[in-house]
Amino acid sequence: MKNIKEVLIYSGFERFWHWAQAGLILFLAFTGFEIHGAYSFLGFGDAVRYHNIAAYLLIVLIAFAIFWHLTTGEWRQYIPTTKNIAAQLEYYVFGIFRNAPHPTKKTVLCKLNPLQKLTYFSLKVFLLPATLTSGLLYMFYRYPEGGTTASLTIETLRTTAVIHTACAFALAAFLITHLYLITTGKTVTANLKAMLTGFEDLEGSCEPESGK
Numbered sequence: 001m002k003n004i005k006e007v008l009i010y011s012g013f014e015r016f017w018h019w020a021q022a023g024l025i026l027f028l029a030f031t032g033f034e035i036h037g038a039y040s041f042l043g044f045g046d047a048v049r050y051h052n053i054a055a056y057l058l059i060v061l062i063a064f065a066i067f068w069h070l071t072t073g074e075w076r077q078y079i080p081t082t083k084n085i086a087a088q089l090e091y092y093v094f095g096i097f098r099n100a101p102h103p104t105k106k107t108v109l110c111k112l113n114p115l116q117k118l119t120y121f122s123l124k125v126f127l128l129p130a131t132l133t134s135g136l137l138y139m140f141y142r143y144p145e146g147g148t149t150a151s152l153t154i155e156t157l158r159t160t161a162v163i164h165t166a167c168a169f170a171l172a173a174f175l176i177t178h179l180y181l182i183t184t185g186k187t188v189t190a191n192l193k194a195m196l197t198g199f200e201d202l203e204g205s206c207e208p209e210s211g212k
């Protein structure tokens with residue numbers, strides 16, 4: 001018989017950080033694409049103003065999140081692994097449509113599957129830092145130097161803008177995929193409920209269920 005228990009898988013801070021980050025990134029995408037010229041809603045000036053405020057809030061949130069990851073040791077959950085990665089991919093491409101069992105089990109100490117580890121690792125180590133850095137370069141392309149105003153050249157600024165926009169598209173692609181994948185837990189709403197309440201029904205260890 002399976003030993004299923006409702007366990008706390010996401011702490012209060014983790015849930016706050018997750019939803020605050022999601023909200024800020026959505027808001028930054030919304031204001032950012034207005035700055036980009038995709039549509040007009042707030043007006044260019046306000047879009048820039050709110051985009052800058054949200055950017056500062058995101059930086060503060062990320063600083064707290066880094067502290068939390070380091071002090072709780074939760075950063076270890078995100079170390080990428082190749083173990084079971086093919087089985088996980090096969091599950092998303094074929095298994096899920098045939099009602100196959102999940103190839104890996106979720107536990108408190110191992111709550112991410114190999115593809116999630118790889119995706120979230122890339123997000124934290126490459127995509128978010130690239131978005132932040134290009135955003136800050138965009139913000140401070142003029143800076144005081146010896147009583148005058150120095151600036152990056154217009155060419156550098158164009159490259160910065162292109163990199164920042166590319167990061168924004170990559171984040172939008174991540175969000176869309178993420179929204180689909182959260183529906184692929186034990187039930188359609190199990191993952192969403194876990195990130196809202198912190199609790200999820202879990203069993204067993206980190207070992208693969210199907211032995212793949």
Ligand code: HEM
Pocket residue numbers: 025026028029031032033035036037048051052055056058059131132134135136138139140161162164165167168171172
């Ligand atoms: C800390 C993070 C961020 C900082 C510091 C930042 C900063 C900036 C700045 C200064 C601009 C130019 C505003 C102007 O024209 O005066 C900008 C534009 C933009 N941002 Fe951000 N941003 C950040 C995060 C994001 C995120 C998370 C997204 C989307 C998911 C995003 C999407 C955009 C887009 C699409 C543009 C327009 C780019 C263009 O067409 O040139 N930004 N950002």
